[in-house]
Amino acid sequence: MTHPTRNTKLMNRFDLTCRLVGKLKQAEAVIGGIGNTNFDLWAAGQRPQNFYMLGSMGLACPIALGVALAQPRRRVFALEGDGSLLMQLGCLATIATLAPKNLAIIVMDNGIYQITGSQPTPARNSDIVAIAAGCGIAASHWAADEEDFDRLVDHALQAAAPVLIAVRIDDKPGVGATRRDPAQIRERFMQGLGVRQPI
Amino acid sequence: MAVEEPLKHGEKPTQPTERSWHETVLQTLKRNQVDLVPYVPDRVLTPLIQSLHCDAFFTTFATAREEEAVGILAGAWMGGRRGALLMQTSGFATLANVLASLVVPCQIPLIMFVSERGTLGEFNYGQSLVCRTMRPVLDSLAMEHHTMTRLDELEFIVDRSIKQAVATQAPVALILSPLLTGGKVFEAGASS
Numbered sequence: 555m556t557h558p559t560r561n562t563k564l565m566n567r568f569d570l571t572c573r574l575v576g577k578l579k580q581a582e583a584v585i586g587g588i589g590n591t592n593f594d595l596w597a598a599g600q601r602p603q604n605f606y607m608l609g610s611m612g613l614a615c616p617i618a619l620g621v622a623l624a625q626p627r628r629r630v631f632a633l634e635g636d637g638s639l640l641m642q643l644g645c646l647a648t649i650a651t652l653a654p655k656n657l658a659i660i661v662m663d664n665g666i667y668q669i670t671g672s673q674p675t676p677a678r679n680s681d682i683v684a685i686a687a688g689c690g691i692a693a694s695h696w697a698a699d700e701e702d703f704d705r706l707v708d709h710a711l712q713a714a715a716p717v718l719i720a721v722r723i724d725d726k727p728g729v730g731a732t733r734r735d736p737a738q739i740r741e742r743f744m745q746g747l748g749v750r751q752p753i
Numbered sequence: 754m755a756v757e758e759p760l761k762h763g764e765k766p767t768q769p770t771e772r773s774w775h776e777t778v779l780q781t782l783k784r785n786q787v788d789l790v791p792y793v794p795d796r797v798l799t800p801l802i803q804s805l806h807c808d809a810f811f812t813t814f815a816t817a818r819e820e821e822a823v824g825i826l827a828g829a830w831m832g833g834r835r836g837a838l839l840m841q842t843s844g845f846a847t848l849a850n851v852l853a854s855l856v857v858p859c860q861i862p863l864i865m866f867v868s869e870r871g872t873l874g875e876f877n878y879g880q881s882l883v884c885r886t887m888r889p890v891l892d893s894l895a896m897e898h899h900t901m902t903r904l905d906e907l908e909f910i911v912d913r914s915i916k917q918a919v920a921t922q923a924p925v926a927l928i929l930s931p932l933l934t935g936g937k938v939f940e941a942g943a944s945s
Contacts, residue, residue, distance in 0.1 A: 608854065609850070613820065613823070616822070616825045617825070620827060620830070620832065624829040624832025624834035628832075642818065642821055644821060645816070645817065648821065736859045736860075740831060743831055747833065748833075749833040
């Protein structure tokens with residue numbers, strides 16, 4: 555795993571996920587992408603406003619966009635891996651065009667398909683932030699280190715346009731393991747968003 | 754008594770007082786509070802897409818892929834907003850994974866309108882092949898689907914299907930047959 559010509563610190567997904575979750579005080583929604591991204595979201599402390607995606611690789615950002623369109627007053631975060639985002643790069647253009655004020659995307663970039671055996675992605679030398687900016691998401695930034703990540707998340711919590719934060723992460727596996735119960739995950743999420751009441 | 758000209762290939766019988774298929778779909782969506790309508794465009798769907806854009810009730814926009822639109826609609830449903838996806842047969846063919854791994858297991862009442870290519874006068878061999886994959890995929894996931902061929906049944910099918918999808922938390926595919934829409938026919942110089 556090499557990242558030539560980059561000066562961003564190699565950080566850890568679980569640590570960054572904990573930092574994000576620690577800043578969520580307004581019942582913000584979080585969509586955890588497939589695999590380690592949602593395993594670490596699960597391990598960072600379960601919240602009813604978290605949706606854990608168990609399949610449909612690449613759809614964390616579109617799902618988050620849908621939540622953002624349905625509930626424009628609630629801030630919504632998508633947590634996505636670089637390999638997953640590659641499956642659905644077109645969604646960045648859709649998000650830029652619709653420009654929801656309440657949507658933030660965090661891309662965990664390790665340049666590999668960690669969960670399947672750490673194979674390098676075809677985009678290991680591509681620049682996710684440049685791709686997002688090229689799609690029209692003007693507020694797209696690399697986080698230089700943890701402190702910079704905190705600052706960018708604080709900005710995302712106040713922003714009036716979609717935000718993308720890319721972070722370079724190490725190759726550590728996820729810390730937790732999401733309970734694979736899709737219907738229950740969906741129902742709890744809807745209750746967390748105030749759409750449903752428990753029966 | 755005037756002699757009626759026989760219909761040419763691709764022509765539809767028209768009755769001026771009758772509501773068009775696309776107007777019926779639009780009004781039925783509206784009546785059921787379905788207001789978020791992402792699409793990947795199709796020639797046959799164009800009048801529906803245009804009228805959705807012209808109606809402020811709807812939020813309608815193109816997505817890069819059909820799968821992306823399914824994600825958006827799943828998120829919107831969980832956030833309390835109803836929507837429907839418009840696409841062509843070949844677009845549906847890209848959806849098996851997302852239907853099997855998100856929509857069906859999460860019990861998302863996804864409403865899909867599929868403009869049917871590949872049958873009743875298709876001129877593109879690839880379209881006719883991809884069309885044959887659609888109903889087997891729907892059946893293999895035990896998904897509700899209806900092929901709409903008649904204007905007089907259209908409103909009933911769309912209205913009841915939306916209500917059933919929401920009530921049973923299950924997806925539905927509403928297939929717009931060329932018998933209803935006129936379909937797309939070969940024109941000299943036209944492609945795909």
